[in-house]
Amino acid sequence: MYKYQLSIVIPFYNEEDNVRDVVENLEKEVKKNKINYELILVNNGSDDSTPQIIKDLKKRNPAIKQVNIQKNQGYGWGIINGLNIARGEYIGYVDGDNQIHPKFIIDAYNKLKETNAILCITRRLNRKAGFIRKIASIGYNTIVNILFLTKVKDVNSKPKFIKHKFYKELKLSSKDWFIDTEIVLKAKNNGFKFVEIPVRYNERKKGKSKVRISILKELLFDIIKYKLTSTKSQFEN
Secondary structure: OOOEEEEEEEEEOOOOOOHHHHHHHHHHHHHHOOOOEEEEEEEEOOOOOHHHHHHHHHHHOOOEEEEEEOOOOOHHHHHHHHHOOOOEEEEEEOOOOOOEOHHHHHHHHHHHHHOOOOEEEEEEOOOOOOHHHHHHHHHHHHHHHHHHOOOOOOOOOOOEEEEHHHHHHHOOOOOOOOHHHHHHHHHHHOOOOEEEEEEOEOOOOOOOOOOOOHHHHHHHHHHHHHHHHHHHHHHHO
């Protein structure tokens, strides 16, 4: 039914300095673990040399697929476009900023495969971020857990993996940074069992982070909207 054991989606938005390292390091890790895989590299509206680098990488490895989004419409939109063409039994995504060692990507895949869980999420042990961003993250996770009665320590951490046969039930729609929260909340609403593993992040060495503190405002708006919508649906049912 599935062509691959594992499909990994990696969205890249102006990451010309990181694309090659991210892909080549991940290739080594999956081959070392003898995994039948595909890498779905998403050019998420980049205006640097990212799309050309992806194209060059694709030429030398048939396991690489390229998705081109002409205009950036948000982080989540790149992920959804990648996941929608995945053909692995297990599918998921990780950022393209080279901040996580491929070992932890394989750990997440193995954890999901070894359990009866449907979704595997992660939590960052040594997040490389400023004080304000750390406080904002703690606050956001607290709000999510209170509003939706979850017990997730780090809702925005990557990678995330799901068993493919359950993916369509999530009906993902978030084009922006809310995609991580949407996955967790919809998995909970569907009664999906999920497991959580720790991962260690590296400090970003190349390129510029696309995350800004203003994104917190966007996330708070999205979570309030999601809460109101889900509450309305419950009353209608």
